[in-house]
Amino acid sequence: MHQRRTGLVLLLFCAALFLIALGNHQLQGSTEPRVAGIAMEMQLDHDWVTPRVNGQPFLEKPPLSLWLDVTAMHLFGPTELAVRLASALAGLGCVMVFYGMLRYLGRSTALALLAALMLATMASFWGNVRQVGEDALLCLGVSLALLSFLRAHLDQRDDSSAWPLFSLGIAIASLSKGLLGLALPGVVIFVYLFIESVQQGRIQPRDWLRPLSWTFLGMLPLLFWLGALYRQQGLAGLHEILWANSVGRFNGSFVDAGHFEPWYYYLGKLPEAFLPWNLLTYLGLWHFRRRVRGDRQLLFFYVWLVAQFLLLTLASSKRMVYLMSLSPAAAVIAAEYGSLWLARWRERRYLRAAQVGVFALALLVYLGVAVKVQPREDREEGFVPLVTQIQQREAQGQSVVLYQPSERLAGAAVFYTRSRLPALDDPSALLSFLRQSPTHVAVMESLSPPAPPLKILDKQVVGKRAYYILGAQAAEALQAASGHS
Structure with a gap:
């Protein structure tokens, strides 16, 4: 009963954080008008295969977020709220999946709740789940895939119920961001299994083949869409989505992609990457550096954070929003380290009140920005x-x-x-x-x-x-x- 009540409180907290005043301001920035316009054209054309901007094919990424935006516009009308709803619900789902998986993996209710609240109140995470776009869906898919893999891998059972969830995560991630949706979970799993193989002094083929086979199953929705795209746009369409906007963005050969930054770009962004919990994350990475060798779960979150960061650093095209998929791993490490400090708190009777106060203040600050600041930016x-x-x-x-x-x-x-x-x-x-x-x-x-x-x-x-x-x-x-x- 206590766990259900905790989950309900978390759900209500995140629903307020992500949904209140979601549609009280106009489309802003560069991404929101573009994506909302593409969704509107998809609705006008009744073409669910080829996204278009002003009638021209727009094949930067697969259309899962657009499908959800069009569905929301059918249900709630063509409003800013409707086209932001998919991102907000993806963020809500990401936090709840994160909390539930941590509990299943044996983390205490207190730690799982603290990590989930830290994830929900990261400034970059909060800002991205309240915008039109596919990045919140990508984060949901990557998180679901990686957490399900860890659960199934630790279960060591071929019939683990986590494997279908792993495939679902792969489907969401790949239909949201194409090859990047495969690369982000893939690099973590590869590095993690490689480290385990080195530690054990042998390779377990089954450990490598299971995620590979379930990944293929998760790719089927993407492959079906690519088949439909081929029928409409031919090889040129496939080249655009699979090569120019995937490989080309990574190695810099697609010069029109933009967002090209030097290799050290993300290093300069680390001070703001996981605010306000970034300091706890970085101190935790250093503090647990020895413990990680004997803790398979903590090792996994280390690899999640570091491997994805290095992959994104190697890519030529860089944006701060790309770091969003690292947020769950950062939240775990921040919560683990924060729990050590909380355990040293002498006046324990004030501990719960202090925690409630911190996150209540965060909620009020974020809602203040949503209700007061963002509408003013419309001018x-x-x-x-x-x-x-x-x-x-x-x-x-x-x-x-x-x-x-x-x-x-x-x-x-x-x-x-x-x-x-x-x-x-x-x-x-x-x-x-x-x-x-x-x-x-x-x-x-x-x-x-x-x-x-x-x-x-x-x-x-x-x-x-x-x-x-x-x-x-x-x-x-x-x-x-x-x-x-």
Whole structure:
């Protein structure tokens, strides 16, 4: 009964942390408008195979998060809340799976609860599960796969109930992020089994073959989707998703991918990686360095943290959000080390109250950010004013096109207008379009004001980017001036 009550309290805590005020602000940043727009296009096209941005295939990653976003929009309407819901529920599921698996692995209720609360209140984890995107789903899939593997491996039974959960985790991770969803759990399992083989002085083939066979089973949903994609896009589509956006991002050969950073990028980000529990994580890594040799579970979480960090460091494309899948391992080590300090607390009667106070304060701080701060950021980060102006011009009978739209502009436009706006890529095509009629208008993103013969009708700034509304009057005026001279 005590364990059920503890699990219920954790569930309610995380539900409040991840779901309250989830839809009270506009799509912000670069990822949210893009992903929400792709989901809206998938809903408009009724095409669940090929994701698209402004009508063009977008094959950076598989579409699991998009499928869930479209489903949520069908159920709750095309709102910001709907497209953020999949990430929030994935984060909630990740914390609850994490807590349940730690309990099954023999960790005490107190330790499992502390680790789960630390995971839920990591700033980067909290921020990512409240955004549109696939990273929370990736973290859920990787965590489910690795924790299930550890449980099954320690059980040493071929019929362990954890193996189907392992395959489910692989399916979620690979359908969320493609080959990266296989590499993140795969590198941990490989290094862990290698270390065990060295310690034991022999290789157990069964220990290697079981996760390999269950991995193949977990890959079946991804393979089915790749088959459907091949029917629509041919070998070019498969090359885009499997090579350019997977291998190419890793070795740097896909130059258009962006996010290229030096090898030491993540080292510089360590001070903020697992806030506010990062210091406990790093001190714990040092403190348990000797104990880890005889503790198979602790060794696993060490490998989880270090192996994934090294893999991501080797990759050419780097972003802070990629470290999210390391968060559960960091939370375990932080909780283990924190428990040592809590055990030394002399005034134990105040211990529970202090813990409750710390996490209650964390909840209030995060909800304060969600309720007060994020809506204020709409004034600088929101696309609604720009899209509203586009809609107003269309209502007045003007024809609006996007000129060389970025993914965030195209995504925000299709999400908020519920329609796909025409796009032009060639300067001569833009001038030709503007000269056709005084009612023709273009939206252009530019670092500097467009020069004549284009005329700026209005300007909107979203974040640090300027978007110019261009009208057809500029071309007509230029022609009239030339004829008069």
